[in-house]
Amino acid sequence: MTVDITQYNTIAFDCDGVILDSNKVKTQAFYNATVEFDEQAAHALRQYHVENGGISRFKKFEWVIENYLSHLNKESTLDTLLQNYANEVSHGLRTCKINPGLNELKKLNERANWLVVSGGAQSELREIFAERGLTELFPNGIFGSPDSKDEIFARELNNDNISGKALFIGDSKYDYLSSTAAGLDFVFVGEWTEVEDWRAFCKQQYILHVESLSDLV
Numbered sequence: 001m002t003v004d005i006t007q008y009n010t011i012a013f014d015c016d017g018v019i020l021d022s023n024k025v026k027t028q029a030f031y032n033a034t035v036e037f038d039e040q041a042a043h044a045l046r047q048y049h050v051e052n053g054g055i056s057r058f059k060k061f062e063w064v065i066e067n068y069l070s071h072l073n074k075e076s077t078l079d080t081l082l083q084n085y086a087n088e089v090s091h092g093l094r095t096c097k098i099n100p101g102l103n104e105l106k107k108l109n110e111r112a113n114w115l116v117v118s119g120g121a122q123s124e125l126r127e128i129f130a131e132r133g134l135t136e137l138f139p140n141g142i143f144g145s146p147d148s149k150d151e152i153f154a155r156e157l158n159n160d161n162i163s164g165k166a167l168f169i170g171d172s173k174y175d176y177l178s179s180t181a182a183g184l185d186f187v188f189v190g191e192w193t194e195v196e197d198w199r200a201f202c203k204q205q206y207i208l209h210v211e212s213l214s215d216l217v
Contacts, residue, residue, distance in 0.1 A: 003187050003208055005108050005216055009164025012184065014054065015118035015125060015144075017171035017192040018213065019099055019134070023053070025092030026120075027194065030057075033084035034064060037077070041068035050194050053172030054119045056145030057085055086124065093128045101214035106137055108217060113161060115140040117152050117168065117179075149174065153182035169213070171195070176207060189213050 005011065017023040030049045035042035045064040052060065061081045065074055106114070115138050118125055122144035129135045129142055140161050143152045156162045168179035168186050171193035179186045188202050188209040195201060202209040210216055 003167070003210070003216055005105060005167075007165060008109060008112050008167045008185075010113040010115070010140075010162045010166035010184075011109065012115050012117045012162065012166065012168045012179070013138075014168070014170040014172070014175050015116055015120055017053070017194065018169055018189050019102060019116070020093065021097040021099070021192050022089075022093055023171075023192055023194045025096055026089055029085050029088035029092070030060065032088050033081050036084070037069055037072070037081075044068060052174065053194055054149060054170065054174035054178070056119045056148060057082065057121065058146050059148075061085075086121070089124075093124070094131060098132065098134070099213045101212060101217055102134075102137065104217045105213065113140040113163065114138045115156070115161065116142040116144070117149055117156075118142075118144040119149060119174075120144045122147070149178040150181070153178060153184070157182060169216075171198075173201065176205070187216070 013019055016026060027046055027049055031042045031046040034045050041064050045060065048063060049060055061078055065077055069077055116125065125144045126142050135142065153162065166184045168175065168184045169189060170176065170179065170186065171189050172195060176186050176188065186207060188198060188207050189212065190198050190209060191212040
């Protein structure tokens with residue numbers, strides 16, 4: 001199943017599992033951030049994260065507080081969880097693998113609007129991308145939480161930052177749902193996804209999919 005990248009006016013990317021091999025970093029970070037409060041909560045949150053890839057950390061920590069830590073002060077607990085998590089992922093995001101297909105893909109369609117639409121924290125993403133020399137690949141912006149992907153797509157479409165024939169490249173069910181709801185084409189990249197049944201999901205939903213980002217080159 002092939003995708004002609006050159007036909008697109010806008011190409012948007014998820015970050016974790018597409019640009020960076022960082023899914024496992026974040027999965028373990030959710031557990032480590034929460035385990036000091038409650039081990040059962042930590043296990044539950046890790047599984048919830050895997051099943052809800054692409055949704056922001058804010059929503060996920062609010063979920064674990066509501067379902068497992070409701071006896072604690074919500075505001076202070078959320079602050080602690082977010083700080084624990086940020087500390088955990090900081091090193092991992094700076095050292096994990098960058099997708100080797102990214103630069104070749106850029107050469108195929110440099111005229112398109114290139115941007116990132118991620119569930120990761122926007123300020124953190126921009127800092128990491130600058131440090132790792134990735135910012136210049138995405139001149140149309142690097143966007144993340146606390147805004148959801150649905151909100152980012154709506155805003156950037158309204159701003160004409162996403163314009164013409166547009167494609168989103170992701171690795172989660174939410175990536176597919178949020179981008180197609182906004183009117184973008186979608187391709188699922190499987191190489192680093194944590195969706196265990198991703199091939200079956202793509203087949204069932206008739207989703208364009210590739211094993212790796214390099215397969216789009």
